[in-house]
Amino acid sequence: MPVETLTYETPQFLQKLIGNDLGSLRLIGESFGITVTSREGWVRLEGEADKIAAAREVFAQLERVRRSGGEVSAGMVRLVVESVQRETGEAPAEAIMQLKLLGSGKRSPVLAKTRGQIAYVQAMRECEVVFGIGPAGTGKTYLAMAQGLHYLKEKLVQRLVLTRPAVEAGEALGFLPGDLKEKIFPYLRPLYDALYDMLEPEEAERLIERGSIEIAPLAYMRGRTLKNAFIILDEAQNTTTEQMLMFLTRLGEGARCVVTGDPSQIDLRRHVKSGLKEAVELLQDVEGVKFVAFAPKDIVRLPVVQRIIEAYQAGRSRQGETKWHKKDEAEGKDSCPSPDVVIGS
Template sequence: MSETRLDVDPLGSSSRSVHFESPEHMVRALGAQDEVLRLIESEFTDVNLHVRGNELSISGPAAAVERTERLLAEIRTLAANDTRVTPQVVEQLLRMLSEQSVARPSEVLTLNILSSRGRTIRPKTLNQKTYVDAIDKNTIVFGIGPAGTGKTYLAMAKAVQALQHKEVNRIILTRPAVEAGERLGFLPGTLSDKIDPYLRPLYDALHDMMDPDSIPRLMGAGTIEVAPLAYMRGRTLNDAFIILDEAQNTTPEQMKMFLTRLGFGSKMVVTGDVTQIDLPGGSSSGLKVVSEILQGVEDVSFSMLDASDVVRHRLVSDIVNAYSRWDDNRRQHVPARNRAPREAQR
């Protein structure tokens, strides 16, 4: 058990000593070659940190020492749960602590959904945990947010978990086959060959979460189905975990068709990014419309994720924010005479 010893002087300075239970625990917490320790030092420049044996001493202004000690407590908890503490993880902890969005950020980052092939899949931000909790509690969940926020990946993990726990009998994964600048007709091969690239991200996620050798067998038996959205028409899907990906590229009619496929004992997760609509001719997005239609309906939940939930390379979050600012700025400078025709058409 790690221990903290506190000393406070009358001038408002304080010092604390954090004792780690073993050298291994200390290395897991502070990082290889003290990379995590250096990040903490760069974040709390008015605090002095000194390592001696299995003990880390913290000294400086009382408020800064308290914040540093709280961060270290979260880091120690993660390390004790065999969570790899990286600079990215520390940045997430710092953000959650500064926003005071959750009392114990480490509880968010140690919620395991699925363990497969030597890796553990878990939410990495508060919004991601809220999204995962919503999937547990509701029959239909909409996960809406930019690229890299884990919308589809976490939904896939929950689907595989439900199948393994025998909560459902099958997993159905679907996407609309809408071009993002290219044309299906120019791709070589049969219709199946043309559609396959649109479903490839779903196959890739499956291979991350299951034994690749078992996937063809499960697909052959119908336990796992990956198909274009058009293949859902006319069906009733019972005892299934159904995921609709890239839902921003559905029309309102397609969205209604999909949602009404819901059968007994099933759960649906709909994911999409309303800033990346590829529908031709300025068609309305079914994902935008459904948020107005179903808002407030019982057993339906909308989970919103944003750039702070991006878990890809740090630059992805910066890119998402830059595009959002650019879009906002462009909308503000569109002349009123250009906006009027579009508004009149609504």
């Protein structure tokens, strides 16, 4: 039986090549029906010649990502394996590297790691208005932030505007001490976290002080016209219908916007319809607007997060949609349909 050995310079390089997950080797072996063994800095492939060739192509694509400075994840390994299995002729690794965002001597580049994320980044580059809809951990806000910073650094826009509605997730913050800025900071903290994860603190502070980056509650957008800006509306499931319309009509010349939201985490009061739900219903066929829906397999946080979300979805499905809709109405929440096509499922 044919045997082929792939040798790399160090065991550490091989570990990073498979996303620091030995399960990736098992996935490759099972997917192509070959035996995969590894020790130190080499991988041995044993099986039919055509199956070995397919597995070798997987390792070649992952190697191109690593040698170009990209980080390989277990999800990326699955994506490449699935593509090679379909024999579509596409090279996900090449698409991933073409969509590389940011990166410097101190910071690793931000990469799309799943098929849904690749479609999302491509949509942000092609359309003026993009809706990213899906569960937590799929990179909706993080990738939008990276794309916005990319445009800002390339001088394709003059500023980056980050906003989200100030709606509590079941907790009242109105009695917190401090002035208005201190009271609204907890709502905006996730946006600051993503920003400081991508930029050095000094650079982030400098851009904020210059006004090149603005982070503010959604209420502050009223009455403004945002020109030559990249605008991100986060947690859009918690906008009212009036707020969503107000936001979408702020766009001026040279502006682009990304709207992100998770329909399963609506925190609006009883009988208040989600602006995200109405947008999904009304804007599907509007030119220049694109919806990208993420599936649980697009989650790039700890694998346990994906398993938790899948368990909740399965449990709620077993109990019946009608029961959950009634529960949402009793709690004053509004369910939100997903776009017609789910990318990444």
